Amino acid sequence: TxxxxxxxxxxxxxxxxxxxxxxxxxxxxxxxxxxxxxxxxxxxxxxxxxxxxxxxxxxxxxxxxxxxxxxxxxxxxxxxxxxxxxxxxxxxxxxxxxxxxxxxxxxGRSRNEQVGVDMRLWAGEQLDQLAAILMDVLATTAAQAKEYLPVLMPGYTHLQRAQPVRFSHWLLSHATFLIGDLNRLKGVQERTSACPLGVGALAGNPFGIDREFMAKDLGFVSVHPNSLACVADRDFVVDILQWASLLMAHLSRLSEDLILFSTAEFGFVQVADAYSTGSSLMPQKKNPDSLELIRGKAGRVMGQIAHTQASGFLASLKSLPTSYNKDLQESVEPMIDCIKTVSTCLRIMQGVLATLKVHPEKMKAALTDDMLATDVADYLVRKGVPFRQTHHIAGAIVRRGEEAGVAISKLPLEDFQQISPLFEADVADVFDFEKSVERRNTYGGTSSSSVLAQIEAIQKLVQQQ
Ligand code: ARG
Structure with a gap:
């Protein structure tokens, strides 16, 4: 035996x-x-x-x-x-x-406190690394945004062409979500960093052990305040999984955009060979597997939270009686797997972004004059017409263009003037994508100055680290 x-x-x-x-x-x-x-x-x-x-x-x-x-x-x-x-x-x-x-x-020590110490120390170190990788991803988005600042592309809503935007602005929209993840991570890190050592099996330590000293010696931020709660506490794991699920949703949405934009139909970007794979049957194929895997792994990480929350852990956490129960051991594996998956996904995403080939001419070719219909409406707003009316007028112009089978910029001035006498020859100036983008120069907009401000904010964030 x-x-x-x-x-x-x-x-x-x-x-x-x-x-x-x-x-x-x-x-x-x-x-x-x-x-x-x-x-x-x-x-x-x-x-x-x-x-x-x-x-x-x-x-x-x-x-x-x-x-x-x-x-x-x-x-x-x-x-x-x-x-x-x-x-x-x-x-x-x-x-x-x-x-x-x-x-x-x-x-005076119990494995109940030991497992808490081990999980929290390990997770703390891993979360620090995740923060650093996340910073790398952000630095890469800022560098690419700067490099491609002049490039314009269609902005989409409902996946329909909406208004012209800078490619950099689109890229930074994804970075914005990742900055949110970075900020939320700080709270997760702080809550993870509470030292269990000295709580015993459940009731505390009978030898007067110096808990402050141990927490400091191990680099914890705080000392866990209640021995019964401490050995029952896996909230930090739930925290990590929730945080990771939202981060993975963000990586997945970026992946989805990039997969779409790299199809021949769009052709806006090309994923580098290093992050693609081929087909065993079709010699011409180059597939963005890196991004598909990230999208797929998002499901896996969310599955872990489902595992810990819906089907298992959080559900049993809610019914666990006081202090330690072995059910808590079920939180170790999802924590480890989740952190490893997120770490790899972030590294791969960083590589994909750093090596991404951008095709400005394809994006430019996808810009159509109808995307400036709002700017036509705005032209009349600047002449004092209420927007609700100008929206209607610009709509009529789009319809006229459709009927005539020409781009609205190619309609004769008389057509414009028939619809509204306020149109003058300078309406031709509206049909300039660059100017349309540059007019949107308020905080968070798509003009070059607004985009540059976003780039600088990220660079500052990265330097602070
Ligand atoms: N492997 C255990 C866990 O992960 C360690 C704690 C064991 N404690 C006990 N009383 N059996 O939770």
Missing amino acids: PTLLWGGRFTEAIDDLMFQFNESLSFDKVLYKADIHGSITYAKALNKLNILSDEELSEIVGGLQQVEKEWAEGKFVIDVKSDEDIHTANERRLGEIIGKAAGKLHT
Whole structure:
């Protein structure tokens, strides 16, 4: 019978399938570093209480460092019969390396606080990295927006040509959503960074352990304020998954636009070979798989929140009785998978954007004069006609153009004047896409000065980091 950490009161061995059902090492081993750092800090705090002598402390720290090295080098040998989770595996190995002193490390400590420490430390580090990658994506959008500032394209609503906009403005519209994600991330990071160490299994620590010291030593922002709540608390995982779901929705919408714009029918952009794949049958094919995968992975990340919320976790969280219950272990896998998926998607998106080929002539060719119908209406507004009326008049001009089968810019001035005597020869000036775009020069508009201001704001944000 395997000797399990908690086996003292047991007379029968655990059922094999039950052991497999219960184990979490197969997925929580990625937390090994956090687990070891948490233990080193806890050992230091025990030393401050003279529960560990200086000698025992240095034995424990040295031993834990060796365990960390074994994991890092892929040399850690898992005992499949007794290593239930990362905490038991590390403690078992520490005992083998340093002997008796290892048995003092867990004094007053519970795996219930350990798993919280491990998850929060690991997630905190990952979220910092995600913030940095998100910054890279934003920096890339700003650089591309600057490079292609002169390029005009049709702006769409309902996927119908609406008004001319700058390509850069379209790109920055997506960046704007990502800035929102970056801002929301700060709150998630702060809430994740509450230190559980010292809460015990549920009731607190009986040896007067210095919780402030441990939180500081591990770089946490705060100390978790209630031991019962702390061991029950996976709200930070729900936070991360919710945050990630919205971020992925944003990446997915950008992907969708780019996939559409890279079709032959649009031809506005081309995804670089490095982020495309071909067809095994059709030699001419080049497919934007990178973007399709991001769009697909958005579903996966939202599925994790469905897993944790609808079908599983949040649903069972709502009915979990006080403090720790093993159901909480079900939050580890979606957290790890979600963060890994988001990280890869952001890196791929950064690459796609940095290498994107832009075809200004195709965008220009897609601009049609009817997209300036609002500007025709605005022309009369500037002559004092109420907009509701000018809208009607411009509509009549569009209809006249359609009937005559010509672009509205090609209609003779007499046609304009028949519809409204206020039209003069200078109406011809309206039919200039560049001028139309440049008139929209208020904050957040599509004129070059407005777009440049957005670019500068992103550059400033990136530099602050
Ligand atoms: N692997 C466990 C988890 O992820 C660690 C905590 C185990 N605690 C316990 N009382 N069995 O939640």
